[in-house]
Amino acid sequence: MNDTRTLLADTCARLFTDQVPPALIESAEKGTWPAALWQMLEENGLTLPQISESRGGAGGAWGDAHVVLAACGRFAVPLPVAETMIGAWLLSESGLNVPLGPLTVAPVRPAEKLALARDGGSWRLSGTATRVPWGASAGHVVVLAEGDGKPMVALAQGGIAKAEPDVNLAQEPRDTLEWTGAPVLAAADAGAGLPTGALMLAGAMARSTQMAGGLEFLLSQSVKYVTERVQFGRPLASFQAIQHQLALLAGHTAAAGMAAQRAFAAMDEGDAGFEIAVAKIRTGEASGLGAGIAHQCHGAIGFTYEHTLHFVTRRLWSWRAEFGAEAYWAASLGREVAARGADALWPYLTSR
Amino acid sequence: MATFNFQLGELPPEAEKVREEIRDFLARTLGGTSATKRALSWGGFDREFSRRLGEAGFIGMTWPKKYGGHERSALERYVVLEESLAAGAPTSAHWVADRQSGPLLLRFGTEEQRQRFLPKIAKGELAFAIGMSEPDSGSDLASIRTRAERVEGGYRVNGTKIWTSNAHISDYAIALFRTKVVPDKKHEGLSQFLVDLKSEGIGIRPIIDLAGGHHFNEVHFQNAFVPDDMLVGKDGDGWTQVTTELAFERSGPERYLSSIRLIIELIREVGAEPGERAAVVIGRLTAHLATLRQMSLSIAMMLQAGQNPNLEAAVVKDVGTSFEQEIPEVVHALLGVEPRLGSGKEFERVFGYLVEHAPSFSLRGGTREILRGIIARGLGLR
Ligand SMILES: Cc1cc2nc3c(=O)[nH]c(=O)nc-3n(C[C@H](O)[C@H](O)[C@H](O)COP(=O)(O)OP(=O)(O)OC[C@H]3O[C@@H](n4cnc5c(N)ncnc54)[C@H](O)[C@@H]3O)c2cc1C
Numbered sequence: 001m002n003d004t005r006t007l008l009a010d011t012c013a014r015l016f017t018d019q020v021p022p023a024l025i026e027s028a029e030k031g032t033w034p035a036a037l038w039q040m041l042e043e044n045g046l047t048l049p050q051i052s053e054s055r056g057g058a059g060g061a062w063g064d065a066h067v068v069l070a071a072c073g074r075f076a077v078p079l080p081v082a083e084t085m086i087g088a089w090l091l092s093e094s095g096l097n098v099p100l101g102p103l104t105v106a107p108v109r110p111a112e113k114l115a116l117a118r119d120g121g122s123w124r125l126s127g128t129a130t131r132v133p134w135g136a137s138a139g140h141v142v143v144l145a146e147g148d149g150k151p152m153v154a155l156a157q158g159g160i161a162k163a164e165p166d167v168n169l170a171q172e173p174r175d176t177l178e179w180t181g182a183p184v185l186a187a188a189d190a191g192a193g194l195p196t197g198a199l200m201l202a203g204a205m206a207r208s209t210q211m212a213g214g215l216e217f218l219l220s221q222s223v224k225y226v227t228e229r230v231q232f233g234r235p236l237a238s239f240q241a242i243q244h245q246l247a248l249l250a251g252h253t254a255a256a257g258m259a260a261q262r263a264f265a266a267m268d269e270g271d272a273g274f275e276i277a278v279a280k281i282r283t284g285e286a287s288g289l290g291a292g293i294a295h296q297c298h299g300a301i302g303f304t305y306e307h308t309l310h311f312v313t314r315r316l317w318s319w320r321a322e323f324g325a326e327a328y329w330a331a332s333l334g335r336e337v338a339a340r341g342a343d344a345l346w347p348y349l350t351s352r
Numbered sequence: 353m354a355t356f357n358f359q360l361g362e363l364p365p366e367a368e369k370v371r372e373e374i375r376d377f378l379a380r381t382l383g384g385t386s387a388t389k390r391a392l393s394w395g396g397f398d399r400e401f402s403r404r405l406g407e408a409g410f411i412g413m414t415w416p417k418k419y420g421g422h423e424r425s426a427l428e429r430y431v432v433l434e435e436s437l438a439a440g441a442p443t444s445a446h447w448v449a450d451r452q453s454g455p456l457l458l459r460f461g462t463e464e465q466r467q468r469f470l471p472k473i474a475k476g477e478l479a480f481a482i483g484m485s486e487p488d489s490g491s492d493l494a495s496i497r498t499r500a501e502r503v504e505g506g507y508r509v510n511g512t513k514i515w516t517s518n519a520h521i522s523d524y525a526i527a528l529f530r531t532k533v534v535p536d537k538k539h540e541g542l543s544q545f546l547v548d549l550k551s552e553g554i555g556i557r558p559i560i561d562l563a564g565g566h567h568f569n570e571v572h573f574q575n576a577f578v579p580d581d582m583l584v585g586k587d588g589d590g591w592t593q594v595t596t597e598l599a600f601e602r603s604g605p606e607r608y609l610s611s612i613r614l615i616i617e618l619i620r621e622v623g624a625e626p627g628e629r630a631a632v633v634i635g636r637l638t639a640h641l642a643t644l645r646q647m648s649l650s651i652a653m654m655l656q657a658g659q660n661p662n663l664e665a666a667v668v669k670d671v672g673t674s675f676e677q678e679i680p681e682v683v684h685a686l687l688g689v690e691p692r693l694g695s696g697k698e699f700e701r702v703f704g705y706l707v708e709h710a711p712s713f714s715l716r717g718g719t720r721e722i723l724r725g726i727i728a729r730g731l732g733l734r
């Protein structure tokens with residue numbers, strides 16, 4: 001990591017340590033929007049790190065977004081930071097202005113499609129998107145939809161869709177939004193810089209790094225816990241069975257971190273389809289395993305609402321399935337690898 | 353808590369150029385080698401192959417030219433290693449010497465030892481064995497008992513080494529002996545020696561592995577004489593030196609690539625348009641493989657930068673060997689195929705070979721449990 005990114009990581013860690021106490025996450029889970037926290041993030045340039053300054057961003061790269069999102073995962077920040085970064089990317093790559101405030105994106109499930117229809121000089125949006133993060137409460141929804149037979153990006157005002165609220169396991173809003181010929185604020189052809197399936201790719205990439213960050217929390221929290229908790233007259237850390245479980249967790253945390261980091265680097269280089277599939281699969285698997293180990297090492301206390309472990313583990317369990325679960329990405333990667341043929345596996349791996 | 357320092361890295365252009373060269377070399381030398389033979393990976397012993405590899409400049413790549421090396425970077429060497437493994441080249445006649453014995457001599461050997469051994473290793477002419485384990489000392493290596501007693505002009509050695517891979521077909525071993533018994537201090541009084549395996553007083557007996565193969569041995573020392581000039585480093589410094597050697601042994605891409613042939617043949621088996629279930633399996637294996645490669649590459653970068661990635665190497669070996677061992681499991685779950693060495697189908701033979709050899713992956717070079725202990729220490733748990 002270069003110096004500015006180390007600095008950025010420190011800034012995030014400091015800010016979130018102070019500003020994201022358990023009480024804030026709890027109240028967000030009950031439906032309160034953490035407005036002050038959002039404002040602080042926005043003012044610090046943490047919501048649009050990779051967007052150019054001319055569009056209101058911090059002028060960095062995806063590598064900077066990686067640092068912020070890993071921290072968001074680590075501290076279970078209950079805000080649509082990833083969604084805002086991705087929405088802003090879709091807009092700015094398509095030559096549209098980025099509004100202030102929290103954004104969300106739709107559709108977020110591989111099989112769902114939205115449509116834009118021309119209405120004189122403007123466009124109208126139709127279709128249903130399920131499981132939209134903060135769908136009912138975000139200021140704006142950025143959609144990737146088909147219009148005139150090609151992919152388009154449009155900006156819809158928040159609150160205009162018919163919304164059916166729901167949540168994921170971590171009580172993060174995941175709403176169904178339905179538009180029927182709703183007017184949009186702006187629309188344009190999807191920019192040439194956007195890969196096919198841009199939204200699903202960027203979403204999977206973001207969740208990968210959030211998961212990798214969450215795993216870091218599980219590891220450090222578990223190490224801390226077993227060092228303090230005493231049974232049979234010794235700290236749990238002195239038991240080999242515990243040591244080995246945490247060594248295993250450390251291995252999967254390292255693997256998840258590497259996979260996520262690589263995906264963001266590839267995104268900055270241009271073509272990241274392979275790396276993002278790898279990252280989503282690898283971090284998802286590590287998440288299941290990591291959450292299991294962290295809970296085992298914590299005993300009953302970790303299974304209570306009062307303890308903070310679940311703020312991260314419940315997110316990991318949900319994030320695994322969002323923007324394409326492991327099965328989705330593995331099938332798509334597996335088909336690609338098989339189509340290239342057995343003898344192309346290694347040359348392909350080393351060319352990435 | 354110590355955090356693990358896995359950083360992304362990219363191979364420099366000269367390393368990618370070496371990749372083209374080694375691929376070309378491997379394609380020419382391995383030509384029509386069967387998948388079954390390639391599955392042996394770094395278990396295959398072929399002096400002729402090693403000699404040609406050395407001739408082409410792919411052994412001792414990072415060593416000084418004056419010792420027959422090529423003064424290339426650790427990353428260029430890394431590319432040669434991963435390409436050899438991915439191709440299933442029979443590397444074992446030079447692997448140990450290139451990976452650990454040579455570097456150990458470079459680090460701790462005398463000038464005379466370097467001049468005597470390194471150029472021949474780099475030519476692919478000297479095969480080395482590792483004489484560490486003993487019948488009563490496996491994971492607890494520091495408990496070894498084989499004695500090397502000082503005598504006129506050298507040492508007199510008595511005792512037994514075990515599991516010594518390729519001792520029967522190698523030229524030398526680097527062995528750890530006890531030169532002094534220090535009560536209650538088992539890490540003291542150990543020393544490393546270069547042992548000429550053809551010397552008098554050394555008896556080598558085969559141990560047949562569960563697959564019926566002979567690659568490891570019991571090596572008996574009965575008043576075997578080792579001259580002074582074959583002591584490596586300082587008398588009594590053996591423990592520090594051997595841990596350095598183990599770090600060389602654990603840090604390479606061989607710790608996650610032993611089963612790659614089975615993945616490649618699995619892809620061939622399911623065909624260009626696999627069903628959903630097979631596609632998911634292939635995709636998942638690819639994700640693990642790609643991630644391990646990045647992690648392994650990251651270790652090579654740290655070595656190149658002169659850092660000491662012992663902890664990270666333990667992590668990659670632990671995650672890597674678990675992955676390698678899972679591949680036959682995955683095949684069992686996916687396909688109704690019997691692992692069989694006598695099969696007429698290449699895929700079933702490769703499968704059979706790896707099913708039988710998988711248990712050794714998490715034993716050799718330090719067991720899973722020992723590695724997890726190292727990682728736990730890194731986490732501050734012990
Ligand atoms: C294919 C192969 C090639 C080899 N080649 C060589 C070679 O060339 N030269 C050489 O010197 N050696 C070689 N070895 C030996 C290898 O280094 C040893 O097998 C290894 O160090 C373990 O020792 P052991 O087999 O005696 O098992 P043990 O140490 O007896 O261990 C048996 C089991 O108990 C576990 N265990 C041991 N201690 C602990 C502990 N403190 N806590 C928890 N669990 C523990 C181990 O992890 C293992 O699971 C080779 C081994 C194999 C399998």
